[in-house]
Amino acid sequence: MDREETAAAPLGDAGGLDTYRLDRMTWRDVDRATGSTSTLLVPVGATEQHGHHLPLGVDTLMPEAIAERIAERVPALVAPSIPYGVSSHHTFKPGTFTVGSETFRSYVRDVAASAADWGIESVLLLNGHYLAQDPELEVVVRDLRIDHDLDAFHVPLVNVFSDAAARVRDSTTTFHASEFETSLMLALYPDLVRMDEAEAVEPPADSLPLTAYDALGDNRVGWALSADDMAALTHTGNLGDPTTATREKGEALAAEAVDNVVELVRALEAGERNR
């Protein structure tokens, strides 16, 4: 089968853009779709404070929109998102939900493992709450591979847009609700961003040795922030300078994330067909 031809063909017969979204499909749609793809994209997010200028759902909204863009380019199903994550360090502001590390791991693992029963062979966990819940999702991926025979991948968004991020970046620190997330939101959900309320908050220059307050930072030792730490570091809730964000930067980040994951899905689908 010609790969390019397959990649360009939308799933299902309805022809709409939503034929890959499981929450809008019937079980018979899914049954048909798994004849054309064995890949499931699971947006994994959080509901937590993102400063004065961004909504609580940023970490879920970003991977959701990126998953949809991926599924418009390559055959893949998009699962309903996981909207609650490990956010204990953000509970110093209202509206934040958090679940324990073990609860989160079990829940995401069970959700993803369900798909193995109906023809899914590859699961990509698109992590919009990157850095904070990377450890949990690395363990989930290992469990899915070992215990459920799924080709599972942890895809932190920051890792798949890191080249574009290094290229477009203007701010010194971009850690939470700052240049990258605000730019992505300006590209994906402009109506939800209040740029007039965005404010730069810089963490102390003398951060702990071997650690960095930066999404692209090279942390050489593992560490985490508590809610008290965050409350002491930022009065708005963001860390970094969101005023440097633009829609164009966000488009560049989203485009690179989509291109990279599309490439991975194509490789997985091609490999599975040749098996």
Ligand SMILES: [Zn+2]
């Ligand atoms: Zn976030």
